[in-house]
Amino acid sequence: MPDTGQLHVRIYLNSAPDAFRGYRPQHEVVEVAAYLATRHDGVLDDAFHMFNVGDDPCFGPPDPRAVTYRLRGNRSLSVGDVIALDDEFHSCEPAGWRALTTPPLITDMHAPGITPLQPTPVARILESHPADHAGCHVFQVLTLRWCATLAHQLITADPLAAEFAQQLDITGLGRFLTLDGDDAPDVKVTVDDATAMATDLTKPVLSVPVVSMGECRGHIVIDGWHRIHHALVIGRTCLPAWMLTGEAAQTCSLPME
Ligand SMILES: [Zn+2]
Known part of the structure; x- marks a missing residue:
């Protein structure tokens, strides 16, 4: 490995x-x-x-x-x-x-105060997840698309699908945000102010690594932009985040429509 x-x-x-x-x-x-x-x-x-x-x-x-x-x-x-x-x-x-x-x-014996870890096989998640991603939360930026719903299911099923970051620095992310109604270029993510301000900031956002030529070039947040807007408005600089592994991100990535 x-x-x-x-x-x-x-x-x-x-x-x-x-x-x-x-x-x-x-x-x-x-x-x-x-x-x-x-x-x-x-x-x-x-x-x-x-x-x-x-x-x-x-x-x-x-x-x-x-x-x-x-x-x-x-x-x-x-x-x-x-x-x-x-x-x-x-x-x-x-x-x-x-x-x-x-x-x-x-x-793998149960005992008082001891419950063996039994992750749900990822294959079972993939079988039950809709192939057309109907009803899923799909995030798109430029030509890249991911199913955030599937990503959450993988994280729940497989402890090794993502690394948890208690404090992801979000201070550089504001430039990608635009408010609903603004004229938004492609690389902007549109959020609604009222929706954003009602979000729960303890819920981790979700990011995937961007791999180019075999190297990780950074991370893209695929779920949690309303939370990021909320956090930046109230002056927070960090949010908890799940950072998917390259393999898990690959599983959740979708072809262009
Ligand atoms: Zn899906």
Whole structure:
């Protein structure tokens, strides 16, 4: 696999009765969450924060992945649990992390506070999604088109379809916006002021990478322009965002009509 700068992060809860004393090789662990993260030194600490207190509004805006994790019935990530970064496993210790020399015993057993991760197969989503995209929210800019409805379905079904950015910088996006009724050139996105001001800014916007000659040239927001207008009007500089992988964006891209 080419180094895309992204890590496949997997969260495992330890089901042993003495898990809290620390991970030991005979313990069984259960995969309960997975997601993509940008490669950097703090990925393990970010994961700990997300699944320890990340659903609690006292610690800042709740992370949608943490909220989903809790709704599925999982307990807080704690000492004795394990996180994989790609194929490297690390146990959570009273202070910091310990790299494991052998992978843990992985099972898919339910237990109190532990619900195994079972993503919906993407193939099933594609089968049930209308081939003509009737009723879908389709976003178009110049000759490019994407089905944002399908993109949301992929994100819900597959934790690895998108990376979550808590604070996408939106300050440069205002120049692409135009208000309903203005004479709009092709590269502008038209929004309605009243609709925009009624939007919920905690709902992540959706972006796709633009790939040219095999390289990522930037991202295009394909859903959430009303939220961006709302945020810019009230002086916000960032919004939460789902950033689709190239593969997921390809799945959602549509031919020109
Ligand atoms: Zn569609």
